[in-house]
Amino acid sequence: MPLQLARTDELTSVLLVAFAVSVFLVSDSFPSGVGGTPGPALYPRFIAGGIAVLAVIQFIDAVVLRESTEQTVARGDLIRFGIPVALLLGYALVLPLAGFLFTTVGFLVAVMYYSGARDLRMTVPLAFAISVVLQNVFVGFLHVPLPGGPLDLGRAVSLTVTGGIL
Amino acid sequence: MSVGANLMGAIGAVTEPITFLLLVTGVLIGIIMGSLPGMTATMTVAVLVSFTFGMDPVPGMMLLLGIYGGALYAGSIPAILIRTPGTPSAAATVFDGFPLAEQGKAGRAISVATIASFIGGVVSVVLLTFVSPQIATFALEFGSPEYFALAVFGLSIIASVSGDSLIKGLISGLLGMFLATVGLDPVMSSSRFTFGYEPLTSGIQFIAVMIGLFGIAEGLYRYQVGLDDTGTDQVITDLIPDRDTLNRILPLSTVSGVAGTIIGAIPGAGGDIASFVTYNEAKRWLDDGTFGHGDIRGVAAAESGNNSSTGGALIPTLTLGIPGDSVTAILIGALMVHGIRPGPALFQDEPELVYSIFVGFFLVYVVILVVGLLGARYWARIISFPPKYLWPVIFVLSLVGAYALRGNPLDIWTAIGAGMLGYVMRVEDYPLAPMVLGLILGPIAEVNLRRSLQISGGDLGVFVENPLTITIFVLSLVSVAYPLIQRIRERRAHG
Numbered sequence: 288m289p290l291q292l293a294r295t296d297e298l299t300s301v302l303l304v305a306f307a308v309s310v311f312l313v314s315d316s317f318p319s320g321v322g323g324t325p326g327p328a329l330y331p332r333f334i335a336g337g338i339a340v341l342a343v344i345q346f347i348d349a350v351v352l353r354e355s356t357e358q359t360v361a362r363g364d365l366i367r368f369g370i371p372v373a374l375l376l377g378y379a380l381v382l383p384l385a386g387f388l389f390t391t392v393g394f395l396v397a398v399m400y401y402s403g404a405r406d407l408r409m410t411v412p413l414a415f416a417i418s419v420v421l422q423n424v425f426v427g428f429l430h431v432p433l434p435g436g437p438l439d440l441g442r443a444v445s446l447t448v449t450g451g452i453l
Numbered sequence: 454m455s456v457g458a459n460l461m462g463a464i465g466a467v468t469e470p471i472t473f474l475l476l477v478t479g480v481l482i483g484i485i486m487g488s489l490p491g492m493t494a495t496m497t498v499a500v501l502v503s504f505t506f507g508m509d510p511v512p513g514m515m516l517l518l519g520i521y522g523g524a525l526y527a528g529s530i531p532a533i534l535i536r537t538p539g540t541p542s543a544a545a546t547v548f549d550g551f552p553l554a555e556q557g558k559a560g561r562a563i564s565v566a567t568i569a570s571f572i573g574g575v576v577s578v579v580l581l582t583f584v585s586p587q588i589a590t591f592a593l594e595f596g597s598p599e600y601f602a603l604a605v606f607g608l609s610i611i612a613s614v615s616g617d618s619l620i621k622g623l624i625s626g627l628l629g630m631f632l633a634t635v636g637l638d639p640v641m642s643s644s645r646f647t648f649g650y651e652p653l654t655s656g657i658q659f660i661a662v663m664i665g666l667f668g669i670a671e672g673l674y675r676y677q678v679g680l681d682d683t684g685t686d687q688v689i690t691d692l693i694p695d696r697d698t699l700n701r702i703l704p705l706s707t708v709s710g711v712a713g714t715i716i717g718a719i720p721g722a723g724g725d726i727a728s729f730v731t732y733n734e735a736k737r738w739l740d741d742g743t744f745g746h747g748d749i750r751g752v753a754a755a756e757s758g759n760n761s762s763t764g765g766a767l768i769p770t771l772t773l774g775i776p777g778d779s780v781t782a783i784l785i786g787a788l789m790v791h792g793i794r795p796g797p798a799l800f801q802d803e804p805e806l807v808y809s810i811f812v813g814f815f816l817v818y819v820v821i822l823v824v825g826l827l828g829a830r831y832w833a834r835i836i837s838f839p840p841k842y843l844w845p846v847i848f849v850l851s852l853v854g855a856y857a858l859r860g861n862p863l864d865i866w867t868a869i870g871a872g873m874l875g876y877v878m879r880v881e882d883y884p885l886a887p888m889v890l891g892l893i894l895g896p897i898a899e900v901n902l903r904r905s906l907q908i909s910g911g912d913l914g915v916f917v918e919n920p921l922t923i924t925i926f927v928l929s930l931v932s933v934a935y936p937l938i939q940r941i942r943e944r945r946a947h948g
Contacts, residue, residue, distance in 0.1 A: 295881060303624065310631070310646075318643050324907045327638035327645055330899045334631045338624060345620045367677045371848070372873065375669065378852055379865045387853070395845050402680055402841035417846060421853060429507030431857040 296349040303342035310335035374398055386436015388444060391418040419444075456586060456808075463808035467816060472512045476813055479519020480820045484828070486520070487527030488835040489843065490537040491675065494524035494724075495779040499667040500847055502660060502787050503854030510791045510806050515813045517787060521780050522574060522763055522817040525724055526825060529566040529756050530832050534559055534687050542724030542759045545732040549744060549751030556747050560691040560829065561698070565749045566756040567825035568694065569706040573757030574818035576710030577717065577764025581771075582811040585800075588772040592797035597904040598916050602925035604898035607720045607775040609929035611887040612936045619936055621883040629891025630898075632657050639896065640903045652863045659892050660786040661855040661864040665871025666885050667779065668851035672844050673876040680840040689830045702753035705735060713758035717765025720890065723778035724762040731758025764814060771795050771807060775894060782889045790858065 310331055320326035378394045385393075395414035396407070404410050425431045467473060486497040498520050505513030528540030533550035546566060553562035595603070608626060615622020635646045636656030647653040694702075709731040716727040735754030736744045744751050766777025767784075774796035776782035785795050793803060800807050825832075855868035875885055909915035916922055 299881060313646060317638075317645060318641065320641075322907075322910065324911050325903055327641055327643050330902070331631060331634045331645065334627050334634070334895075338627045338631070341620050341624045341627070345624070348620065364677060367679070368673060368876070371673055371676045372869075375848065375852070375869050375872070378848075379862065379869055382852075382856070382865065383862050391849055391853075395849060398845035398848060399841060402676075402845060404839075404841045413842070417849070421849070424504070425507075425853065425857060429504060429857075431503065431507045432860050433853065433856065 297346055300342040300346035300349070303345075304339050307335040307339035307342070370401055371398070374401070383434050384436070387433040388418050388422050389436060390434075391421065456582070459804050459808040460582075460812060462805055463812040466511050466805055466809045467515060467813045472515050472813075473816070475508075475512050476515040476519045476816060477820055477824075479516040479521075480523040480817055480824060481519075483520040483523020483525075484527040484821075484824065484832055485835055487524035487539045488530045488832045489838060489840075490531045490535070490539055490836065491671070492524070493540045493667065493671070494521055494528070494542075495663075495783070496667045496671050496847075497524045498780050498783050499660075499663045500850045500854060502664075502783055503850075503857040505787055506790055506857055510788065510793060510803075511809045511813075513787060513791070514784070514806065514810055517784055518810065518814050519817050519820070521784075522760065522814065522821055525760055525763060526567070526570040526574075526756070526821050527832060528759075529570070529752075530563060530829075531836050533562045533566065533752070534833055535836060540724070542728050542762070543755075544725060545728040545755035546752055546759070548732065548755070549746070549748050550755075552745070552747035553749070553752065554687055557688075558691065558747070559687045559833075560689045561694065561749065562747075562752050563689065563829045563833075564692045564694050564826060565698065565702055565752045567822060567829070568699075569702060569709070569753035569756040570760040570825070571818050571822040572703065572706035573710040573713055573759065573761035574763060574821065575815060576707055576757075577714040577761035578811060578815045578818065579764075580711070580714045581764040581767050581814070582808075585768055585772050585807075585811075588768065589797040589800040592773055593801075595797070597901040597908065598919060598922050599925070601898055601901035601905055602916065602922040602929070603773055603775065604894045604901060606925050606929045606932065607769075607894045608890060608898065609932040610720045610722070611890055612933045613719075613722070615884050615887060615936070618882050618884055619940060621881075622887045625878065625883045625885065626887035626891040629888035630895030631891075632662065632888075633659070633892050633895040634899070639900045640907070652861060657867055658855070658858050658864050660783065660790070660858055661867040662871040662892060663779075663783050663786065663889065664851045664855050665868040665873075666875035666888065668847060668854075669868060669872025670875025670879060670885075672848055672851070673872060674879055675840065675844055677876075680844065687833060689833050692826055692829055698749060701750055705739070705750055706753045706757040709735065709754045709757035710761040713761030714765035714768075716758070717762030717777055718768040719765075720769050720775050720777055722762075723766065723780075723886075724759040727762035727765070728755045728759035731755060760818070767810065767814070771799060771810065772797060774897065776890065779886055779889050782893050785893060 314328035314331050317328040318326055374394060374397055378390060382390045392414045395417060396410050399410045422433060425433050483497060486492045487494065498517055501520060505516055525540060525542055528538050528543030529546045529550065530539060532538040532543040532546040533554050536547055536551040538544045538547055550562045611622050611626040612619060635653060637654055638645050644654055712731050713727040716722050716730055732751060732755040735750055739750055766781045769775040769777050770781040770785060774794060776785055788795055851868060852865050855864040858864050878885060905915050
């Protein structure tokens with residue numbers, strides 16, 4: 288059953304005002320400026336004030352002028368958004384632990400599978416090849432460090448596969 | 454050194470084999486990505502910028518400029534063949550490009566688009582080369598109040614580029630400015646909004662945010678709407694235009710190139726606005742009832758305007774440190790990774806880099822002309838590349854790119870967070886470009902505001918002492934007020 292999110296502009300406006308208020312509260316602890324000049328709190332407060340004013344205008348626009356917006360979110364929409372997000376978050380969590388190569392192979396296979404590429408005989412070698420190339424380009428050619436994982440196994444594997452060409 | 458001597462030095466630097474190879478590679482990558490519907494130049498540059506972190510600035514810039522020019526040009530290919538612009542800036546090309554394809558003249562349309570892109574690009578590079586040093590020399594005299602005024606002017610452009618979503622555009626810009634305040638405050642070095650989390654003291658990495666906003670957010674959106682395969686069975690022939698065709702498009706492309714460069718030089722006004730304006734102007738002056746029904750002049754005007762905006766966008770970027778569009782904002786970020794801050798001093802401190810950008814960008818358009826005409830048949834086939842293999846790779850490149858910034862997992866989380874924020878903003882009609890302007894210009898505005906007030910002892914009069922600052926502030930006011938007044942008028946007109 289689709290989920291109706293009515294008055295999204297009003298909702299966003301309220302959230303933005305709450306955000307602006309929190310900026311004011313947090314910046315209260317910032318040190319004050321020296322010799323009558325503005326301190327570190329002035330600028331973020333100026334920005335937060337601007338956001339609050341605009342949020343109120345948006346709220347009035349939506350309520351008084353009846354320019355209200357509505358979003359219909361079907362269960363399928365949530366799943367189509369949620370699964371890639373979950374996979375991305377999983378990648379960020381696993382990367383420092385398992386290293387670039389293994390995490391990327393797993394991630395690519397999972398996302399390709401989710402995207403409709405269901406033939407693992409195709410996607411697994413493809414994911415492995417892409418990951419090895421990226422690892423070697425970044426680490427070997429561009430000298431950009433990537434997480435090696437346990438015992439730097441990923442780097443060892445990719446160097447073995449390419450024979451240390453890159 | 455004179456402009457000529459600087460250019461000679463830059464020619465030597467850019468034509469070094471590896472550097473030139475990177476330039477050509479960039480163009481090829483740009484054309485491939487730009488040919489795919491929905492792959493914008495901004496997204497491509499954002500996702501691939503990390504490849505330049507380990508390079509010297511000149512070769513790195515050549516790669517990125519190649520991608521920038523290549524992607525903007527190639528957006529015309531799906532616009533012509535399947536009525537779906539590869540990049541938003543190719544939207545105006547659809548009007549006459551697709552009707553030409555329907556008439557079996559897709560090859561003619563692509564060749565016209567390629568030649569017009571070349572002309573527009575070259576015109577913009579010539580203007581960039583000769584106008585930028587003058588602006589930079591003038592801007593060297595700027596003090597903090599002038600810089601603050603300029604930053605305010607840049608931010609005021611948000612109102613003009615927000616389209617129908619004026620309030621949302623302004624909110625987006627302010628959110629970008631706020632994100633840039635996280636970390637150490639630039640004057641007193643006290644922590645702001647870090648909540649005791651040490652990695653945040655160095656601030657939110659701008660490039661990671663860009664990767665999230667333009668790479669991950671686009672990916673999430675694509676998955677949400679569904680990954681549809683696209684394709685075309687058009688046969689691409691007739692790629693070499695005859696003399697009559699050239700006579701019809703050359704003067705128009707040159708004029709559109711000049712107009713597109715000027716529009717591109719306005720911060721925030723990118724190729725999409727430039728191409729619509731040049732198309733509309735061509736239609737206004739030349740239409741004999743054929744525009745919109747497959748007139749090659751429509752394709753030429755739109756594509757020349759589109760590509761000439763690139764050189765225009767580099768003018769404020771290089772001379773003032775104010776991005777002309779989203780791509781040049783990423784270029785600023787890429788230079789900052791190397792410790793280089795664009796602005797007037799760049800012309801004195803890094804003349805080889807600046808003039809290499811001029812020469813390199815000229816060569817980018819030469820390569821586009823050659824590769825675009827020779828490879829048109831192949832680029833047309835790229836449209837059919839299955840997205841189910843493409844988007845997973847884009848996700849990986851985005852995440853690795855964010856990590857590669859400084860080897861900190863925090864930047865991956867930043868990119869994912871920015872991706873989710875960008876997705877929500879897109880769904881809720883909050884434009885993303887203002888956020889980019891806010892991210893770049895926010896810190897410039899703050900530093901110069903506070904420095905000015907330090908110098909004046911807190912006296913705000915420092916901002917109205919100089920006619921230049923007053924003029925810039927007035928322009929800023931006009932820039933904000935004009936779209937507001939227009940909106941009020943439209944409302945009244947519609948009752």
